Amino acid sequence: MNALLATILACLAGGVLAILAAAGTLALRPSRIARLVSFAVGALLGAVFLELLPHALERGSVDSVMITVLCGLLAFFLLEKLVLWRHSHGEQASDANASEKTGAHAHHVPVHEGGRSGLMILIGNSVHNICDGIVIAASFLSSPALGVATTLAIVAHAIPQQVGDFAVLLVSGFSRSKAFAYNITTGLATLAGGLAGYFFLAQMQELLPTVLALAGASLLYVSVADLIPALHRHPQPVETAKQLVLMGLGIAIIAGVHVLLER
Numbered sequence: 453m454n455a456l457l458a459t460i461l462a463c464l465a466g467g468v469l470a471i472l473a474a475a476g477t478l479a480l481r482p483s484r485i486a487r488l489v490s491f492a493v494g495a496l497l498g499a500v501f502l503e504l505l506p507h508a509l510e511r512g513s514v515d516s517v518m519i520t521v522l523c524g525l526l527a528f529f530l531l532e533k534l535v536l537w538r539h540s541h542g543e544q545a546s547d548a549n550a551s552e553k554t555g556a557h558a559h560h561v562p563v564h565e566g567g568r569s570g571l572m573i574l575i576g577n578s579v580h581n582i583c584d585g586i587v588i589a590a591s592f593l594s595s596p597a598l599g600v601a602t603t604l605a606i607v608a609h610a611i612p613q614q615v616g617d618f619a620v621l622l623v624s625g626f627s628r629s630k631a632f633a634y635n636i637t638t639g640l641a642t643l644a645g646g647l648a649g650y651f652f653l654a655q656m657q658e659l660l661p662t663v664l665a666l667a668g669a670s671l672l673y674v675s676v677a678d679l680i681p682a683l684h685r686h687p688q689p690v691e692t693a694k695q696l697v698l699m700g701l702g703i704a705i706i707a708g709v710h711v712l713l714e715r
Contacts, residue, residue: 455592455599455654459646462588462603467581467642470610471635475618489679490695492609494702496675499605502706503598504591504668511594512661520662524669532677574621577638584610585645587667593653594660601709602667608702609674 508517584606592599614635621631653659683695 455589456650458592458596458599459589459650460643462592462599463585463643463646466584466588466603466606466610467639468636470607471614471632471639473607473611473614475614475632475635487694487698488608488611489682490698491702492605492611493675493679493683494699494704495605495608495706496671496679496702497699498703498706499601500668500672500675502703502710503601504664504671507591507594507598508661508664508668512665517661517665520665521669521672524666525673528670528673529677574634574638577635578641581638581641582645582648583670585642585647586649586663587670588642589646589649590653590660590663590667593650593657594664597710597712601706604706604709605671609671609679 505517505521508520588599588603588606591602618631618635621634626634649663653663686692686695
């Protein structure tokens with residue numbers, strides 16, 4: 453399978469299929485959805501340290517790759533700060549409107565998870581999915597094993613993220629059918645990003661180490677800044693053990709893909 457076809461199929465899996473899977477998980481209990489977060493952390497960390505960074509270091513110098521990762525982490529931190537600052541002024545009003553629409557505080561969405569409006573969720577998803585598509589394209593241009601591992605990691609963290617976004621849209625006043633349709637549309641942005649990334653990077657192979665390093669920084673930031681803090685809400689020893697097992701499963705799957713496809 454050539455890199456272009458693999459990129460297209462992976463982008464569809466990373467975008468639209470992740471949304472379909474997320475829609476199916478809405479019927480699950482919150483505790484089961486939380487299990488997906490633990491697995492996603494393992495898959496993301498596995499993709500970063502077993503695939504993305506090693507491939508970036510193979511193609512670029514250690515200094516340039518590490519500096520790129522460091523700058524990427526700081527850039528994602530500032531970007532998230534900008535988004536939070538932009539929406540902090542409207543969060544209380546948005547939450548109040550959502551409570552009035554639902555008629556009860558039981559459906560209130562915490563500020564950390566969804567104080568943003570439904571429109572901003574859709575815009576944010578589109579940008580995020582375009583970036584995911586570029587990461588997938590860069591990965592397949594580097595190697596099939598890296599592409600598959602990266603796609604698995606992206607799908608793993610996209611599902612719990614989409615579950616939260618669905619909830620925000622519903623609270624923001626969207627019907628279930630409209631929320632689903634809009635999310636499918638934003639999922640197609642992954643394919644757009646993948647195609648753009650493929651045709652751009654195919655002509656500029658020297659940029660691959662930088663893109664892979666930035667991709668590693670992106671997935672690393674998502675795992676340690678967004679997902680791991682959510683796991684700390686359940687500090688009980690039994691829950692921690694379950695989290696570690698699921699994180700280990702995510703890492704093991706990425707490692708297994710590496711072994712199978714790199715032979």
